[in-house]
Amino acid sequence: MKKLIVLLTALMMFPLTGCMGELTLNNMSRDIAKYELVQTIGVDSYASDGVTVSVSAPAVGDDASPLILTGTGGTVIGALEKLHNYAPKDKIFYAHTKNYIIGEDAAKSNIPGYLDFIERDMNMRLDTALFIVKEGTAEDLVTQTGEDDTEITQILLSMQKNTDLLSDCKVFTCGEVAANLAEYGCSLVAAVSLIEAENVVSGAGTMTALPAGYGIIKDGRLIDYVDAELVSGANVFIDGGMDADVMEIDDGYGGVMAFRTTLTRCEPEPVYENGVLQYINVNVTLTANIDSVSSNIDIYDNAVLSELESKISAEQEKRIEEILTFSQDLDTDFLAIGRRIELKAPVKFAKMPDKWEDIFSETMFNLSVDTDIERTYDMREPAGVSGENNA
């Protein structure tokens, strides 16, 4: 009993030590309501070796406004710590950051330096989406987009959900980009540009962000962009193919037809002769459905369908050729073709007399695109039946 009394007395002394100001022993604890939930962090270069950090926290509650802050510091974390003082709540909390944006100037100087913060900070996640601002700063993107109750986070999250369907661009995470840079020395990063919202939505008066292709990172710096018109060709190589795209083709009968490509798969096949890489066969298969017909073309005629398939193949081939040429002109294998042919025959790849980086720009590519129109979406087409009469 005496022991129990001593123990209880000792326990009751705890509050007197000052360690339990908030009923906790651990001063790392902070109530959830005291946090500003930052979901987007933008970084720009500042002065000679400083950083400007802009953060955005979506509005929480019906009458609330988003919190947008900008500050400077020597490092990203240093600038973030300063921002705590300006937040209306106790602390800004960035463990739920969804988007990490790097301004163009910063991207041209030292991307690994800005990714280092993501890799080291225990609150940050490697699956945070990474963006580069084309011809702009992250600060502008974070501070100028949105209206009273929306901000850049919602816009970028919405963009991420739609990119797979619209094939505007694929969004890479910080972890993926860091791994690509470490392994291949180059990577693609989704690029966004800041534009007037009224150019996109009639009557809107503020700024918004739109996909702007890909930024090409080589040796830790932004060297160029894959422009929007080349994105479709690039997407064929990223993650093994593309799940959705819309292709508009002149049908040759005075109209334009729209096709929804549903599965585009790309398989680069290296051809070696005496251990020397001769050329790479790029075999692409895609399936397409007819989405829109504007002329009197007879889409039930097999000959017409074959002709359309050829046109789709030619268009796709052209796109791929353009992106390959662009990649070779830059002498940067940002499409990771080298990695894929290495996986096809690792020993042969390793024993090549010349390094892939040295021969990439001169490598021959034989393109072959095979298109199959699967659906016409016509009522006369029975579901689940294919054949000459059911095209």
Added chain:
Amino acid sequence: MKNVPNENAHPRKEPKYEGDISVNILDTIFTDCDDFATRKVYLGGEENCEVTVAFIDGVVSGDSVSKDIINPLTNKLRFGGMTAGKAAIDLILHGGIYSYAAKLRDTADDLVNDLINGFCAIIFENEKQAVTFEVKTGEKRGVSEPTGEKILKGAKDGFVETLRVNTALVRRRIKNPDLKIKQTIVGRQSQTGVAVVYIDKIANMDMVSELEKRLDDIDIDGLMSTGHLEDYIVDNKTSPLPQLIYTERSDKFCINLLEGRVGIIIDGLPTGYLLPGTFAQFMKAPEDYTEHFVIGSAITLLRYTCLMISLFLPALYVAIAMYHQEMIPTQLMQSIIDSKQHVPFDTSIEVLGMLLAFELLQEASVRLPTAVGETLGMIGALIVGQSAVEAQIISPLVVIVVALAGISGYTVTNLNLSSSLRYCRLLLVIAALLGGMYGIAVATVLIIYHMGTLESFGVAYLTPFAGDSIKTMSQAVFRWPLPKAKFREGALHGENRRNQK
């Protein structure tokens, strides 16, 4: 003056009342007992032959005393010409009086015991002997449906407050002389009858002996409530976890006897106890065996899930809201922040306050009559729930968390375990607010460690979860079709484990 306890008052004095049988000694013993009654009766109606009939009014049936004892006792044809001596006693013991049970008593101690247990005595002063007959009053509560363990499919007869009725309920279900009912007395003053019930050749006899020993060791004034027994015979008296299974259902009691458990029935209490009490047994409900085995298993699994929710949900909420905000989905975090924006209290204060309010409501409603209790529940729900949220004193999510934990706790069928859970829940919340997930982990380890050290009559408390085969473990949660369950629980170490062909 300081009240110093008399060390010599215990242990129990045997025999309690010394001396030969006489009316005078009875009058002395029952001084100031107005319900004690005696009546002089002429044996065979002859004045020179007087005996005394003694009984305790209210405990015995007056009608039976008149018709079955005094009427034949005064019958001249039966007892005429006899003296109040050996011959009369012999005739009485051999059917002269209409009673199914007659006992010859030579000592005042035995006689007093019989009288207080509802016997009527015929005292032969000259012989210093008495013959006693059981003529207990028939006024007792009838067998009815248990209020605490209702089921839709199954028997409706529950235990009542009368020991003999309860043993009869058991005997009616298990019509076998192997069903043993050993009765003993507990309580110096109350003299409460306690029956140890088991099935010979199925139960573990070491367990029966140990139980009998522990019952014999109880030396208390009265056995009036369940706690009086539980506190004295369980292995770990300081543990808040229940170690004896209690049931109001005679069918559940019998099922457990057939499984090899040992039962206890106490006079005056409408519950039966079963031992050993293991954690898995407390999680079972009678419905598990009235439903299809798939449904029964799913319900048991749901009950375990609810147990986890009830135990950990408030603590996890506190840990996440105060320490590990990065663990939850962003939208959920936004919702939590939104709901707490205007609440002036920390999460820890909110949760502790709500848990306290929940306990208050529960305690208050249990103590009140049903109608008032329901009203209190409704008022409490309105005040603690809706009004407090609208007044922005607590956040709606905390109400949901505490309510969900509370409701989940009610799925645990055993009231004692449910009560223990409430305190473990509070312990975990305190651990969470002190150390977040680390605190919860430490508290959980301590709880499991404590459970791991517990034993009930030689059987590990965590049986079959600790140190047994996967198959046996799974049977604690998943019920197989009964034709496949051919063996009784091995941990009970019964003499005969096979229960069917």
